[in-house]
Amino acid sequence: MRIIGVRRPHPGSGVEVAALAEGGDEVTVIAPLEDFWADPRGQLSRPPAGPVLSAASVERVPPVLPDARVFCIGLNYLDHAAEGSFRDQELPPYPTLFARWTRSLTVDGAEVPVPSNEEGLDWEGEVVAWVGAPLVDASPDEALGSVLGYSTFNDLTSRKAQKLTSQWILGKNGDRSGPLGPLVPADEVGDLSQGLRLRTRVNGVTVQDARTDQMIYKVGETLSLISHTMSLRPGDILATGTPAGVGYARKPPQLLQPGDAVEVEVDKLGVLRNTVVGNEHRSAHGRGADRGACDRISAGVSPGV
Numbered sequence: 001m002r003i004i005g006v007r008r009p010h011p012g013s014g015v016e017v018a019a020l021a022e023g024g025d026e027v028t029v030i031a032p033l034e035d036f037w038a039d040p041r042g043q044l045s046r047p048p049a050g051p052v053l054s055a056a057s058v059e060r061v062p063p064v065l066p067d068a069r070v071f072c073i074g075l076n077y078l079d080h081a082a083e084g085s086f087r088d089q090e091l092p093p094y095p096t097l098f099a100r101w102t103r104s105l106t107v108d109g110a111e112v113p114v115p116s117n118e119e120g121l122d123w124e125g126e127v128v129a130w131v132g133a134p135l136v137d138a139s140p141d142e143a144l145g146s147v148l149g150y151s152t153f154n155d156l157t158s159r160k161a162q163k164l165t166s167q168w169i170l171g172k173n174g175d176r177s178g179p180l181g182p183l184v185p186a187d188e189v190g191d192l193s194q195g196l197r198l199r200t201r202v203n204g205v206t207v208q209d210a211r212t213d214q215m216i217y218k219v220g221e222t223l224s225l226i227s228h229t230m231s232l233r234p235g236d237i238l239a240t241g242t243p244a245g246v247g248y249a250r251k252p253p254q255l256l257q258p259g260d261a262v263e264v265e266v267d268k269l270g271v272l273r274n275t276v277v278g279n280e281h282r283s284a285h286g287r288g289a290d291r292g293a294c295d296r297i298s299a300g301v302s303p304g305v
Contacts, residue, residue, distance in 0.1 A: 001044070002182035002270070003149065004107070005033065005063035006053070017063045019048045020055070020182055028052050037065055037235040040132045040148050044185055062105045062180050065235040070100035071226060072155065072172065076215050076241025094225065095217040098168045100239070106176040108272050113282040115158050115174055120255025121276060124155035124242035125200035125208050125264035127192060129219050130183055135232035143227060144220030150189050152181035152264045152272040153239055154200075159248050159255070175282050181264075181272040189268050192219060196267040198243065202254075203261055210243030212266075217241075 002020040006027055007013050017036040018027040029050025030036060036043050064070075074096040106112070114121055132148025155178065162171025189196075195213035199206055223238060247254040256262055258278040265271045 001185055001188065003030070003044075003063060003184075004182050005061040006058040007061055008053070008058055015061055015063070016050070017043070018050070018053075018058075025055050026052055027055055027058060033063060033065065036063070040234050044148070060107050060109070062102075062107060063183065064102050064105055064180075064237070066102055068102055068235040068237060069230070069232075070102060070105070070178070070237045070239065071222075072098050072100055072239040073217055073222060073241040074098060074168065076217050077210060077243040078214065078216060079210070079244035091216060095222055095241075097222075097226070098172060100178055101173055104173045104175070105178040105180055106274075107179060108181055109274065110176055110179055111275050111277040111281060112156055112176050112179065113174075113277050113279055114256070114258060115161070115282070116279040118158045118160050118174075118255075120247075120257050121174070121177070122157045122159050122247040122255055123200050123202065123207065123262050123264075124157055124246055125198055125266075126153040126155055126242050127151070127196070127198065127212060127240050127266055127269065128153040128180065129192075129223070129238045129240060131223065131232050131236040131238070132186075132234050134234065135223060135227040138224050138227040138232075140218070140220035140224045142220075143223035144191070144218075146223070146232075147186050147219060148234070149183040149185045150192070150266075150269060151183050152266045152269045154179045154262065154264050154272060154274065155239060155242060156256070156262075156274075157246075179272055179274045181270055184269050192240070196269070198267075199265045200245065201263045201265070202256065207247070207254075208243050208245035210245075212240070214243065215240060 005015050006018045015033040017030045028048040030048045128151050130148045133146040158171040158174045192212040195211040200208035256276045260276045263273045
């Protein structure tokens with residue numbers, strides 16, 4: 001099952017959660033966004049009972065609550081840590097965590113703009129875990145058991161902004177810089193420790209190739225750590241970090257330019273594909289969605305899943 005967010009075209013339409021058909025040409029509505037996240041496991045345990053709609057008739061948006069928290073792990077693969085801040089240094093005992101705002105998220109097929117003061121965007125192919133149950137002072141096993149599902153993710157980064165200070169938030173929240181693939185239920189994916197293959201491609205050329213069992217800080221351990229300070233709720237998201245092969249660490253450095261296509265492919269989760277555009281395309285098209293994605297859907301172009 002592939003779970004996405006949709007918005008119907010009539011005025012005042014809210015976000016609904018839907019199941020995407022295997023061919024990508026139809027969606028079946030499951031529930032309004034808030035109702036889905038009030039009982040996500042219950043919603044997924046039943047066959048979708050809502051209307052079946054043409055994918056071309058709806059706007060695709062992230063199925064993310066406006067007040068959800070998006071936690072991101074920095075430097076979570078040993079080879080990426082070595083090419084970055086912890087070359088020749090001992091790894092810290094706890095993960096470096098930073099935050100994204102939900103407004104920075106977008107969907108497969110969306111166009112992602114390069115900010116005016118950046119020379120390009122850097123790719124960071126990842127997997128995200130979706131929290132499906134409340135967590136307070138949870139053990140690692142309890143925290144892992146709470147995960148509803150996983151998605152492909154691309155943590156597209158504005159490197160100049162990121163490096164202005166020791167805090168990474170500015171460089172990690174560019175407009176539409178966080179494309180999310182469909183949510184795939186955890187029971188269809190299994191534990192990331194099994195080693196799902198993760199690959200990132202730029203214009204068809206593989207630039208990252210790793211396996212999820214190479215993570216330093218595991219999903220259950222990290223969610224447990226967070227839950228001892230902040231109560232986690234259904235709909236919160238953990239981005240698990242990227243492996244080696246990012247653009248800024250290459251010799252010479254390589255960044256995404258307008259016209260470039262970037263794909264993240266993860267075993268069992270599918271392919272997430274986005275195109276980079278110039279700063280002149282920076283504008284708001286609703287929370288987390290952009291007109292480029294809507295145009296692709298309206299034209300009947302099936303998203304990669």
